[in-house]
Amino acid sequence: MTSVPADLALLTTEEMGRADRLTIDGGIPGTTLMENAGRAVADAILARYPAQATLVLCGPGNNGGDGWVVARRLKQAGFDVACSALAPVAALRGDAAVMAARWNGPVLPFEPAALDGRTLIVDALFGAGLARDLDSAVLRMIEAVGEGRRVVAVDLPSGVNGDDGTIRGGAFTADLSVTFFRAKPGHLLYPGRARTGQLVVADIGISPSVLESIDPKAARNGPALFARHFPVLRQDGHKYDRGHTVTLSGGALHTGAARLAARAALRIGSGLVSTIGDAEAARVIAAHQTAVMVAEVDGPAGLALFLSDRRRNAAVIGPAAGVGDTTFAHCRMALAAGCACVFDADALTSAAGRADILWRERTADLVLTPHDGEFARLFPQLSGLPSRAARAVAAAKESGAVVVLKGADCCIAAPDGRIAINDNAPPTLATAGSGDVLAGMIGGLLAQHMPAFEAAAAAVWLHGAAAEGFGRGLIAEDLVERLPIALQIAENHLRGRGQAG
Numbered sequence: 001m002t003s004v005p006a007d008l009a010l011l012t013t014e015e016m017g018r019a020d021r022l023t024i025d026g027g028i029p030g031t032t033l034m035e036n037a038g039r040a041v042a043d044a045i046l047a048r049y050p051a052q053a054t055l056v057l058c059g060p061g062n063n064g065g066d067g068w069v070v071a072r073r074l075k076q077a078g079f080d081v082a083c084s085a086l087a088p089v090a091a092l093r094g095d096a097a098v099m100a101a102r103w104n105g106p107v108l109p110f111e112p113a114a115l116d117g118r119t120l121i122v123d124a125l126f127g128a129g130l131a132r133d134l135d136s137a138v139l140r141m142i143e144a145v146g147e148g149r150r151v152v153a154v155d156l157p158s159g160v161n162g163d164d165g166t167i168r169g170g171a172f173t174a175d176l177s178v179t180f181f182r183a184k185p186g187h188l189l190y191p192g193r194a195r196t197g198q199l200v201v202a203d204i205g206i207s208p209s210v211l212e213s214i215d216p217k218a219a220r221n222g223p224a225l226f227a228r229h230f231p232v233l234r235q236d237g238h239k240y241d242r243g244h245t246v247t248l249s250g251g252a253l254h255t256g257a258a259r260l261a262a263r264a265a266l267r268i269g270s271g272l273v274s275t276i277g278d279a280e281a282a283r284v285i286a287a288h289q290t291a292v293m294v295a296e297v298d299g300p301a302g303l304a305l306f307l308s309d310r311r312r313n314a315a316v317i318g319p320a321a322g323v324g325d326t327t328f329a330h331c332r333m334a335l336a337a338g339c340a341c342v343f344d345a346d347a348l349t350s351a352a353g354r355a356d357i358l359w360r361e362r363t364a365d366l367v368l369t370p371h372d373g374e375f376a377r378l379f380p381q382l383s384g385l386p387s388r389a390a391r392a393v394a395a396a397k398e399s400g401a402v403v404v405l406k407g408a409d410c411c412i413a414a415p416d417g418r419i420a421i422n423d424n425a426p427p428t429l430a431t432a433g434s435g436d437v438l439a440g441m442i443g444g445l446l447a448q449h450m451p452a453f454e455a456a457a458a459a460v461w462l463h464g465a466a467a468e469g470f471g472r473g474l475i476a477e478d479l480v481e482r483l484p485i486a487l488q489i490a491e492n493h494l495r496g497r498g499q500a501g
């Protein structure tokens with residue numbers, strides 16, 4: 001078994017290199033893999049675009065090797081094709097040299113003039129082997145390609161770092177990227193994701209069995225990642241089997257966030273949910289809630305007493321809680337009570353500069369849900385890491401918590417190094433209260449005894465699925481009401497009726 005589901009695995013460039021080597025060592029020649037790779041790109045083009053004047057930009061390594069194959073295959077299919085090679089063809093080595101020798105069409109100098117009259121550009125300059133920033137000759141070519149032409153990237157748009165989606169000096173913006181065997185983190189992480197265009201993952205003859213020894217730690221988030229741990233509704237089940245989520249409210253004028261979180265926890269299946277707050281807040285909450293229970297709880301000591309009932313097994317602290325010592329004390333009380341905790345929003349800001357106390361006092365599952373600003377306050381020492389994924393993984397290792405680094409490419413990281421990258425969130429999710437709903441969803445799944453990493457991954461994916469297709473006008477309340485639809489979509493995926501993943 002691999003740490004992440006084999007179908008959803010994302011491979012770093014080093015891991016992909018191992019997959020290639022294991023396959024070649026297993027008896028499939030490198031030239032066969034390269035021929036399969038080039039054919040897959042050509043087929044993806046032929047399936048989408050009419051015959052047209054095409055330029056294939058070939059780099060000095062095996063990515064360029066794929067390019068010579070694409071050129072030959074498109075020419076065979078009736079395209080008018082020329083190649084332009086970054087390095088002298090005579091200097092090519094290995095499989096790439098073999099494929100270049102099989103090309104019997106024009107090879108133009110690597111100059112912007114080569115683009116004249118060509119409407120389709122195949123970018124086969126660099127893929128997994130990108131080792132440094134692009135030089136001026138390549139940047140000039142990218143600029144000359146401009147926006148009027150269609151770009152198809154082989155493996156990755158040149159300039160995108162496959163490991164983390166960062167850009168090395170500049171990068172092509174592709175309409176279509178065809179990668180091999182498995183997607184790479186850089187396809188899903190911004191800014192790389194914005195350069196990737198439509199992503200096709202092609203089978204080039206590498207057996208999924210190589211993943212056993214590679215044991216990748218990164219995955220695209222999807223139902224298969226959390227299905228095994230998702231709460232099952234038993235015919236003879238009872239609401240008390242499905243946990244009790246507690247969401248802590250801010251003051252009387254700040255109860256909405258905890259109420260949203262509570263309703264989301266209930267919708268996602270928590271058997272019981274309580275929203276608690278001080279005397280004034282409790283009265284406001286009581287005027288709004290029906291299925292969610294309300295309790296008056298005053299201060300950290302009151303919270304400790306309330307949570308001493310072990311049936312209240314998950315707590316969401318932070319939404320509109322207020323920044324300061326009281327919220328920090330609430331976090332410590334929740335940890336001491338031994339329930340699973342979600343710390344969000346003001347809980348995270350309140351912990352800035354003293355978060356190590358929380359990491360030491362953690363007794364059960366803990367999930368942190370920062371956006372980038374909260375993350376920087378909580379983990380200032382990690383802000384220099386090059387990507388959001390790297391920051392999330394390092395923070396999870398440091399805190400012992402599952403870290404949900406929110407954003408369009410939300411990263412969910414576990415202390416053991418696993419990371420799920422989410423890609424189903426529409427931009428409409430960036431709306432007030434959306435984070436409160438997510439925190440409540442995670443709390444509701446923790447209450448149902450789901451392990452923290454899978455609970456967080458499931459909540460993030462369902463949050464995206466709930467928003468998908470709604471369009472403009474989505475508000476946080478809609479998300480909660482659409483959770484049953486999202487749950488149904490997840491079930492359909494798992495029955496193989498939805499899209500892969």
Ligand SMILES: NC(=O)C1=CN([C@@H]2O[C@H](COP(=O)(O)OP(=O)(O)OC[C@H]3O[C@@H](n4cnc5c(N)ncnc54)[C@H](OP(=O)(O)O)[C@@H]3O)[C@@H](O)[C@H]2O)[C@@H](O)CC1
Pocket residue numbers: 017020021030033034035037059060061062063064065066125126127128129130131132133134135154155156180204
């Ligand atoms: N392995 C396999 O069997 C299979 C691999 N496949 C394909 O191979 C690709 C990986 O091939 P790869 O490892 O040769 O790396 P690649 O991306 O071609 O670049 C390396 C070359 O670029 C150069 N270079 C790097 N950065 C540069 C820069 N900024 N500016 C200028 N030069 C730069 C670098 O030079 P060096 O650093 O050595 O000086 C080296 O010459 C992979 O993405 C997939 O498409 C498929 O065919 C399936 C089978």
Ligand SMILES: [K+]
Pocket residue numbers: 063123124125126127153154155156157158
């Ligand atoms: K490329």
